Amino acid sequence: MMRSLLIFLLAAKTAGAAQDAPDFEKEVLPVLYHHCFSCHSEKQSKPKGGLLLDSVTGIQAGDVLVPGKPEASELLTRATLPINDEDVMPPLKGGAQPLSEADREVLRRWIASGASFGKWQKFDHRGPVMEISKAPTVVSELAVKIDGLVEEHHQKRGTHLNAPVSDEVFLRRVYLDVMGRIPSLEESRRFLDNKAGDKRSRLIDELINSQGYESHLFNWKADQLRLLTQGLPGQPGWLYDEWVKEAIHTSMPYDEYVRRLITANGYLWENGAVGFYVRDMGMPLDHMSNLTRVFLGTRIECAQCHDHPLQPVTQKDFYQMAAFTFGVTNMCSSAGFSEKNVKQWPEVKAKLDSMKADTALRQGVSRTIATLKRLTTDTGKSITFPETYEYDKTLRKKPVEARTLFGDEAPATEGDRREAFAAWLTSPRNPRFAVNIANRLWKRVMGVGLIEPVDSLSVLPAKEHAALMDILAQAMIQMKFDERSFTAALLNTRLYQSAAVRETPQPGVAFDLRGPQLRRLSAEQIWDSCLTLIVQDLDERKSLRRTDGSEIDPERLRKLSRMCAGEIIERAKDEMEYRKRNREFQLRLVEQSKERQAARDAGDEAKVKQLQSEHARENAEFFSPRLKAMQMGHGYVAKETDPRWKHLTFGMVRASEIPLPLALGHFLRQFGQSDRREIDAFNRDPNTTHSLALMNGELTGEILAKDSWLQRSLAASKANAQERVRLLYQAVLVREPADDEVAELAKLTQGSADPERDILWALLNSPEFLFLQ
């Protein structure tokens, strides 16, 4: 690899200079952008050494370039010093990256060939806005359009698409990509037996409108928004999950979804979208970094603390962006009560004062209304430059005016900052909004983004696949941000229905459009696929967790937020009384246990039994009804009443139905499910623990068990032993075994008491089960 690179470089050096002169805008500008503009552009209040490299006049005035003479041009010589040299550019201290050998070579060739700028005069740091052009809006037409561009790509390079895939491969792939799981035996049979010519596009339609699609898409969105069902302290965080699920279910257009998140107001139990702010409570800057990364495919978090070392994005830029959302109540404080968050507070406080309430009652009231503190709404508060702001000391602690980072401006007043920001962000004219979602959805089904990493969008135009990326973004806009239709179009392409690229993708190498990338399934896909073999009608089984009668029952919270001051104080008294009695009860429990132990020690078994039932009755009468009436308990798990699932534990539901955070030992966590602390913090690297889990773990045991859905389906099929082996292959790997494979199986299971069990176990443990191809 290294050697061939060297040969290439040598060849490049000796080749005639003129014909391979690098194009300035396409090849040289990106190098300057990533390695020089962070210090030498008009973006800095004081460009280093007064040198500007973002305009022709700046470069010429800087005296760093001698056309035709690379060795005399400081632009190159400073950048090619050894990396431990003090004078090397860029200086690595601030986190900048040295120029790669290839970058240096581009610069060298460009200077050697005369350093022509072409038509370029000056870098436009805000970049152009999105110009709207025509694009297909019908699913089938968009698919054809995409295939046309893919075809052009291959014609230009003399390459071609991989071979079309069989119905079996398509079936497994489309189920995993859309439903997030393998098909059941019955679902497979239905599709494979179908003789209709358009059965693939019909299946796509069916799946994209199913519950399975919603479940799988939820995981994807939850990883981006870092949803923590039970991880928002003192708040019913699951209502945020519910809001996202509902948005998916009702096919809320993506731009509206983002607008509603950004402009959300109220309590979680009034509007689940406020979870967007409650989730990031006390982290206003991180909130803006995350938002920009997820919705605009742009990473600016470096600029939270200092100018970005790899891009001309300044700390000032960051603060101007953060100014749009900084005034939201939850962003800055874990503050106390005020009229702003608990509207009854002044009255409650006055009342407590007038009745000369003691500390205990005051604390009791605080506790009762603690949940109400998290009201999401705007304050007039403005962000100020940090007191350590080093780029312009006169700005320290001065308020920051909100300003967008690129594209259109979005002038805002104190009262409508978030509306103005959301309108700018989701506008079709925003050059990154539609591109970002189109690219991410593309990656979701193709395995690799057209732009990689998906959060590396910048003012620079895309290097590869620009035309294709543009048509996808235009179509996204024309389809009114309908994620279902857009995804359906991708699935209907010949590209998607071609054989997978089976090599390891190389970072930095563009997707070559031969077919989808082979990849390991996500933790959720593996879990949901295993459960397909265990649970009948898996997608229909929902969580059995309930909150009615609990402290976080939305109905209780709604009532509470409407109570008047007097009612709140009464409620607080009740709860205090309850806690007092509960404490007595806890003490009583200890006593009871001692009484039973005493009887046990005395060897009086009859007494033990009698005490047990007495105590149970005492506790049931005293405690449970009260708990419920007071709404002081936590949630509970309802009893399963559906005959299809009565034999199953409540945890045997799709991953999207399981509240996070999960214990580290859970199957999903083992296989690398995100802990939702960071965006897309999942991990798909192989590990010994995966093998152990599939060899000896709970799910494998459940699949092998007699009452698993797979075993019941096999029994119902009345197939003979030979046919059953074929059905096992169909169920787990969604394909027929090859003839020689059957022979090999027979040989390897010789002497086994239960060859079928062996085969099923081995299928689950074959790497093929874990990969999407």
Add this chain to the structure above:
Amino acid sequence: MKSQFTDLGRRQFMERFASLCLGVRIAANPALAQAAASGGKAKSVICLYMRGGISHIDTFDPKPGKPEMAGVKAIKTSADDVQISEWFPRFAKQMHHVTLVRSMTSTQGIHELGAYSAHTSYFMTPTIKHPAMGSWALKLLGSKNKVLPGNVLINGSPQHPGCGYMESHLAPLPIVDPAAGLQNSAMMNGFSVSDADRRTALAQAMGARFVDHTPHRDVGAYLKIQKEAAALMKSEDLKVFDISQENEKTREAYGKHTFGQGCLLARRLVEAGVRFIEVEDDQNWDTHNDQIESMENMTPSADQTMATLLDDLHQRGLLQNTLVMMITEFGRTPRINEATAGRGHHPGVFTWWLAGGGMKGGYAHGLSDEIGERVAEKPVTMPDFNATVAMALGMDLAHVEHSPSGRPFTVADKGKPVMELFA
């Protein structure tokens, strides 16, 4: 890939390193000659990871009497002239084993990026994933025990960089719950060894067919891992993971929480010859809200576990060959935020420490300024610190490893080992 250093070999390596990186010969530099004599003493590493960014001034770099301390006091330790926060009374008694590095500095103020640099010594970039220290150690030094994985991660986060671009067998083996041992390592009910052998052979045969026409790296890796898992299941060494074999007193001493039990397991793994063990604290030190209250809640268990680990390793004579290090993403702001009563992220200066494995004891290296905001003396970067650890293990800092795409990397990036930390 295992390199076994004889004393001569180690000396040659140190000389080579010194002339290569520092431009000096050992004979001419007494500090280096001394380090060469002690370098490579460490055989194993226990890395304690305090997730969230533990405050430095509330722990190992107190500023007595300053308003930034919010009333928290500094106490004396078993080392003259070294004081730490009153929240670490037990650890204070172990200070004679410890080198504090109070002048750590970084530019990464975001959890993900700070954690990445702490583990890999490299900045996170979108084009490559670098390996963490444990994978480097395994790659360059191998592990004494051939059956047990040489690199173990106890209670780790899913974002741990693992083996980065290196081969997946160098990735840390994760232990999710140290009290439960290695999860799923017991054979399923009704399963005999011969059943397991037959089934594994079957799965291997099926897998081989798939691997045959699938060059993707991870596919082959899964087949290999399965074989190793099958061997591990049958191994006697599996007992090492069972901390219930320790007496109750010892388990209590370490603390019955995940971090405590994880450190106990780490000690057992060191005894079994495992090269690199990382234990992540199960508490979150990201104290944006209510600094004092949060620290009051979290420090007692951390204090107990760290102190017990050092003492136990010492009592068993393991400390001289085991390097214990404590790392975190960054420090926390000296000023307490008025609105949240917490401290923000602060990469400008913070404290990491190390102990044992041939390092000095009772020593505080470097200084932060009087309120703990900036480095005042002897700045040490994460790569510098990690290079010191790598040298203590006897790793060749100049050795170049290539990623699959041909990019060259060295352990601890270009960090310069801090020679003053060696005993």
